[in-house]
Amino acid sequence: MPFNGKKVLITGGSRGIGKAIAMRLAAAGADIAIVGKTAEPHPKLEGTIFTAAEEIAKAGAGNVLPIQGDIRFEDSIEQIVKTTVEKFGGIDILINNASAISLSSTEQTEPKRWDLMHDINVRGTFFMSKACLPALKKSSNAHILNLSPPLQLNPEWFGRFLAYSISKFGMSMVVLGLAEELKSHRIGVNALWPKTTIATAAIQNIVGGDLMVQRSRKPEIVADAAYYILQRPAAECTGNFFIDEDILIQQGISDFSHYAVNPSQKLMPDLFL
Structure with a gap:
């Protein structure tokens, strides 16, 4: 039970990668706080924060x-952190998983879509991290983990999806900056990104539908990678941009077939790789 007694706060924890990480860490003993907007059933989204909490508890x-x-x-962020600290007595791990996506060209990007992506992906990640710092500084092995890509400024991605790319690389810049800023506090700040697409609501509803889901992996591969990263000494593990497959290979895992939604389908590489 390597996470026994650890206090973990996960944004976007109602479904997909966030829920998978929550369940993986809960099984290893962690106390889990999940944040989400879905409190009532939604026709296009699986579950709610309450049904997810029931699964995680089991x-x-x-x-x-x-x-x-x-x-x-800001008031919501403050309430999230305050509620978590009051309930658990602290925070050891923050996972910035919440994200918005719109794979549009510049001419097709509406201001409201730009604002949504940047308000959640960049602004939300920055201020969630800021709000958690007082609690994280009290932890013996504090981690911040962002679900964002390696900082490789390849023009291909900016040319295809400029607004979204700026927002996701913004999350990664938060990793780069906080890792350096928080070294003296021995807080590990890292990013994790999947090598292939992951079967999430965004893939189903926004990116590619059923066909793309069939060519994706299950969120559990990202959860397993996070499980290993977050056990590392925070003071020695910071400023990294990890890929899920690479982490598992380092752990001696070479068979990834059970993570595939449909093993007979060719996997689709994820964006930014």
Whole structure:
């Protein structure tokens, strides 16, 4: 139970990668707070923060705290962090998973889509991290993990999806900056990104539908990679841009077939790689 007693706060924890990480860490003993906007059933989205909390509770022996919140707004962020600290007594790990996506060209990008992506992906990540710092500084092995890509400024991605690319690389710049800024506090700040597309609501509803889902991996591969990263000594593991497959290979895992949604389909590489 390597995470026994650890207090973990996960944004976007209602479904997909966030929920998978929550269940993996809960099974290893962690207390989990999940943040999401979905409190009532939605026709296009799986579950709610409350149904997710029930699943996570069944997976582990620790406490599970569902919090309805919206990280675009400072008062919501403050309430999320305050509620978590009051319930658990602290925060050891922050996982900035919440994200918005719109794969549009510049001419097709509406201001409201730009604002949504940047308010969640960049602004929300920055201010969630800021709000958690007082609690993280008290932890013996504090980690911040962003679900964002390696900082490789390849013109291909900016040319294809400029607004989204800026927002996701903004999340990665938060990793680069905070890792350097927080070295003296021994807080590990890292990024994690999947090598192939992951079967999430965004892939299903926005990116590619059923066909893309069939060519994707399950969120559990990202959760397993996070499980290993977050056990590392924070003071020695910071400023990295990890790929899920690479982490598992380092752990001696070479068979990834069970992660595939449909093993008979060729996998689709994820964006930015």
